[in-house]
Amino acid sequence: MRKERLIIIGGVEAGLGAATQARRLNPDMEIIVFEKTEFISYGLCGMSYFIGGDIPDYNNLIIYKPSYFKNNRNIDVQIKKEVIDVNSKEKYVIVKDLENGGKEEKVEYDKLVIGTGARARKLNIEGSDLKNIFTFRDLKSAIEIKEVIKNEKPKNAVVIGSGFIGLTMVEAFVKNGIKTTLIEKEDHILPSFSNDMSNLVLKELKAHNVEILTGVSVDAFLGNEKVEKVSVNGKFIEADIVLISVGVIPNIEIAESAGCEILNINGIKVIRVNNKMQTSVPHIYAAGDCTHTFHYITGKEKYLPLATITDKQAQIAANNICGKSSIYKGTVGSYVERVFNLEIARTGLTEKELIENGFKYDEKVVKSRTRAGYYPGGDRITLKVFTECGSNRILGAELIGGEFVAKRIDILGLAIFNNMKLSDLYHIDFAYTPPVAPSRDILWIASVK
Amino acid sequence: MRKERLIIIGGVEAGLGAATQARRLNPDMEIIVFEKTEFISYGLCGMSYFIGGDIPDYNNLIIYKPSYFKNNRNIDVQIKKEVIDVNSKEKYVIVKDLENGGKEEKVEYDKLVIGTGARARKLNIEGSDLKNIFTFRDLKSAIEIKEVIKNEKPKNAVVIGSGFIGLTMVEAFVKNGIKTTLIEKEDHILPSFSNDMSNLVLKELKAHNVEILTGVSVDAFLGNEKVEKVSVNGKFIEADIVLISVGVIPNIEIAESAGCEILNINGIKVIRVNNKMQTSVPHIYAAGDCTHTFHYITGKEKYLPLATITDKQAQIAANNICGKSSIYKGTVGSYVERVFNLEIARTGLTEKELIENGFKYDEKVVKSRTRAGYYPGGDRITLKVFTECGSNRILGAELIGGEFVAKRIDILGLAIFNNMKLSDLYHIDFAYTPPVAPSRDILWIASVK
Numbered sequence: 001m002r003k004e005r006l007i008i009i010g011g012v013e014a015g016l017g018a019a020t021q022a023r024r025l026n027p028d029m030e031i032i033v034f035e036k037t038e039f040i041s042y043g044l045c046g047m048s049y050f051i052g053g054d055i056p057d058y059n060n061l062i063i064y065k066p067s068y069f070k071n072n073r074n075i076d077v078q079i080k081k082e083v084i085d086v087n088s089k090e091k092y093v094i095v096k097d098l099e100n101g102g103k104e105e106k107v108e109y110d111k112l113v114i115g116t117g118a119r120a121r122k123l124n125i126e127g128s129d130l131k132n133i134f135t136f137r138d139l140k141s142a143i144e145i146k147e148v149i150k151n152e153k154p155k156n157a158v159v160i161g162s163g164f165i166g167l168t169m170v171e172a173f174v175k176n177g178i179k180t181t182l183i184e185k186e187d188h189i190l191p192s193f194s195n196d197m198s199n200l201v202l203k204e205l206k207a208h209n210v211e212i213l214t215g216v217s218v219d220a221f222l223g224n225e226k227v228e229k230v231s232v233n234g235k236f237i238e239a240d241i242v243l244i245s246v247g248v249i250p251n252i253e254i255a256e257s258a259g260c261e262i263l264n265i266n267g268i269k270v271i272r273v274n275n276k277m278q279t280s281v282p283h284i285y286a287a288g289d290c291t292h293t294f295h296y297i298t299g300k301e302k303y304l305p306l307a308t309i310t311d312k313q314a315q316i317a318a319n320n321i322c323g324k325s326s327i328y329k330g331t332v333g334s335y336v337e338r339v340f341n342l343e344i345a346r347t348g349l350t351e352k353e354l355i356e357n358g359f360k361y362d363e364k365v366v367k368s369r370t371r372a373g374y375y376p377g378g379d380r381i382t383l384k385v386f387t388e389c390g391s392n393r394i395l396g397a398e399l400i401g402g403e404f405v406a407k408r409i410d411i412l413g414l415a416i417f418n419n420m421k422l423s424d425l426y427h428i429d430f431a432y433t434p435p436v437a438p439s440r441d442i443l444w445i446a447s448v449k
Numbered sequence: 450m451r452k453e454r455l456i457i458i459g460g461v462e463a464g465l466g467a468a469t470q471a472r473r474l475n476p477d478m479e480i481i482v483f484e485k486t487e488f489i490s491y492g493l494c495g496m497s498y499f500i501g502g503d504i505p506d507y508n509n510l511i512i513y514k515p516s517y518f519k520n521n522r523n524i525d526v527q528i529k530k531e532v533i534d535v536n537s538k539e540k541y542v543i544v545k546d547l548e549n550g551g552k553e554e555k556v557e558y559d560k561l562v563i564g565t566g567a568r569a570r571k572l573n574i575e576g577s578d579l580k581n582i583f584t585f586r587d588l589k590s591a592i593e594i595k596e597v598i599k600n601e602k603p604k605n606a607v608v609i610g611s612g613f614i615g616l617t618m619v620e621a622f623v624k625n626g627i628k629t630t631l632i633e634k635e636d637h638i639l640p641s642f643s644n645d646m647s648n649l650v651l652k653e654l655k656a657h658n659v660e661i662l663t664g665v666s667v668d669a670f671l672g673n674e675k676v677e678k679v680s681v682n683g684k685f686i687e688a689d690i691v692l693i694s695v696g697v698i699p700n701i702e703i704a705e706s707a708g709c710e711i712l713n714i715n716g717i718k719v720i721r722v723n724n725k726m727q728t729s730v731p732h733i734y735a736a737g738d739c740t741h742t743f744h745y746i747t748g749k750e751k752y753l754p755l756a757t758i759t760d761k762q763a764q765i766a767a768n769n770i771c772g773k774s775s776i777y778k779g780t781v782g783s784y785v786e787r788v789f790n791l792e793i794a795r796t797g798l799t800e801k802e803l804i805e806n807g808f809k810y811d812e813k814v815v816k817s818r819t820r821a822g823y824y825p826g827g828d829r830i831t832l833k834v835f836t837e838c839g840s841n842r843i844l845g846a847e848l849i850g851g852e853f854v855a856k857r858i859d860i861l862g863l864a865i866f867n868n869m870k871l872s873d874l875y876h877i878d879f880a881y882t883p884p885v886a887p888s889r890d891i892l893w894i895a896s897v898k
């Protein structure tokens with residue numbers, strides 16, 4: 001009789017996280033990871049810093065190579081192998097070797113983890129297939145963009161979509177000396193933030209000579225083989241390189257073929273899981289950007305493709321596979337990004353979600369400093385916090401400042417996790433010393449005002 | 450009939466905090482602040498950075514002058530005025546003018562706030578009255594130390610006591626090019642930290658050529674008018690300047706004279722207050738370093754002279770004076786200091802307090818990084834966390850690292866405030882982006898391991 005076998009589809013964060021945790025808990029199980037690209041185990045969130053030049057070589061982003069998993073963890077990571085079908089009744093997958101003439105192989109599993117992630121959404125408009133139009137979702141695209149910058153020295157870049165990926169790519173282009181235009185179809189950039197808070201980011205972008213167009217949409221790409229112009233509401237913008245960052249599409253096709261239930265969250269289709277990361281099909285689990293999370297405040301399913309969520313989900317899937325009962329409790333939705341000299345973070349519900357969920361809420365804006373006023377250095381920091389009318393419970397927050405933003409948003413996330421009122425923060429100690437923190441932290445000030 | 454009158458004794462943080470808050474709540478009340486020194490409203494915690502040179506002028510530390518309070522807040526701040534007696538039956542104070550021939554005046558009050566702070570403890574040994582032996586508790590001493598450094602160019606400094614004030618003064622001397630020796634009578638420096646954690650600080654001090662002597666006591670100071678040598682266990686150490694930082698003595702004398710109940714906490718006498726900051730005598734309140742706090746975990750009175758605690762207590766005293774009922778809930782005891790390139794912080798109970806309070810506890814040490822490993826910059830960070838055996842409740846933590854320590858200790862403080870288990874932190878989101886935070890925060894790692 002063969003050993004118990006765990007098959008994992010996808011060799012980036014979810015897949016390798018699950019594989020590593022399963023091995024930790026079960027030294028005997030056979031573990032095979034199939035990854036269809038040539039890259040595994042890399043820092044997806046670091047790619048724009050490789051393009052921008054902060055990280056000199058993409059190899060720095062690659063954490064482990066397949067041989068590491070083979071030799072050190074007894075995990076069989078196979079690259080350029082695509083799982084093209086799952087038979088969940090007879091419990092096997094069909095794997096296609098993307099080299100060697102596309103040979104197909106049937107491999108049985110006892111447990112299966114789907115960690116297929118998500119792909120970048122493209123724009124289906126005229127000229128979309130011109131060269132130098134990129135999306136940005138895997139290391140291959142990052143390497144290609146870097147090559148174009150190096151070899152063709154583009155003068156003008158257009159970034160479409162002003163979420164966090166769009167903004168960090170704007171910075172990356174600017175750091176390469178490329179004149180950059182940012183295009184957002186909503187009425188302000190960073191649409192998950194409120195208008196006045198996003199204006200702080202707008203100023204920072206303008207200070208770095210970024211052109212910004214909001215409330216407009218892209219009609220077409222023009223060019224001869226390579227992109228040359230972007231048509232925006234009928235006007236032309238010069239562009240030697242274009243980056244499209246208008247959201248992602250979860251890779252659910254293989255889960256669908258296995259019969260897993262699919263959930264539609266505001267038009268985004270994801271693999272439905274329970275709080276043990278089990279899909280609707282026995283023995284099949286899912287984790288990461290191909291599936292959803294649960295929001296602590298609403299209890300509802302939410303799509304939020306974040307590395308921190310993926311990491312936790314992968315561990316929890318592996319725990320349950322290996323008989324260690326483990327519950328995924330969900331997320332308060334904290335995340336952070338740095339764009340030029342600003343750290344931008346949020347937690348809890350967005351204003352749009354507050355409205356959609358029928359909350360009656362107050363908002364409060366506080367401006368302060370990151371360190372003692374009399375100490376050199378330090379920077380401005382601005383908080384917007386949403387609280388429930390009447391109860392004063394914290395429902396969400398946006399925080400933007402020059403430094404020390406990430407851990408402050410974590411404090412607010414923890415407060416939300418504990419159902420705290422904003423006024424409760426008055427009773428908290430905020431550790432103080434002039435060089436690194438002010439005597440009255442912005443979060444404490446918010447609790448009083 | 451005269452207006453309702455609030456008298457405040459002490460014009461630094463507690464006194465002016467209470468005065469300002471009272472004025473905010475009550476535009477009519479007469480508010481008089483008596484301060485016996487010439488300095489009011491200054492950043493006590495910034496003094497060592499003035500000596501070290503990070504802050505060029507002590508005037509930068511002075512936040513407001515008496516005229517500001519007079520003109521902008523209608524608060525009568527009188528400097529060089531010492532309250533020498535309180536008659537709590539007839540509700541008046543006797544104020545001595547430290548200029549103008551020591552004229553004494555009787556001033557009636559309706560409410561009284563005692564914000565007299567604490568003075569530095571001295572060593573009663575031979576030679577203690579030699580010149581250039583300093584303690585460090587008010588701006589005057591800081592200015593004098595700076596003058597000595599400037600005019601006499603001392604070559605050798607000795608710092609006695611390795612708490613946070615001692616350590617920041619070691620840094621200040623070193624930054625002035627002075628060869629510095631640190632003396633601690635306990636077996637390791639930073640006695641409120643555990644031995645292995647304090648060793649990280651020891652290494653940092655040694656890297657800056659600081660001599661360190663532990664487990665020794667100072668017998669005498671030697672010199673001719675000025676200090677020249679410090680005798681330590683019979684051996685002589687060269688010293689042109691000495692800083693003694695061996696704790697503080699709360700200034701309770703005026704409260705005692707008013708008949709306020711005094712509390713002895715492990716040999717430190719403080720003014721006893723309730724959770725409205727009322728002393729045992731009607732109409733008399735106390736706040737800041739002359740009084741105590743309450744520890745969230747034990748519920749017991751604790752002496753912890755911290756600016757953040759003072760600030761809150763002063764506000765709460767003023768709230769209650771002005772009829773806005775307000776409860777002081779206590780502290781988890783979070784604080785932070787930066788010494789050279791290390792941020793050093795703690796929260797909750799110290800190991801000593803855990804033992805004294807009969808807790809059965811586990812400890813866990815985690816070492817990690819402050820940012821994504823592949824991103825340039827970032828630094829090491831080490832956590833020791835104490836949890837209750839069985840329940841896994843967080844009882845205390847020590848955190849030392851190159852950056853981003855302060856807000857992480859606040860997260861742990863907030864977790865303690867909410868009675869969280871260490872394992873609960875597993876379910877928290879820690880916002881991640883490579884330039885400012887790692888995908889697995891050290892606090893999250895601690896929850897798993």
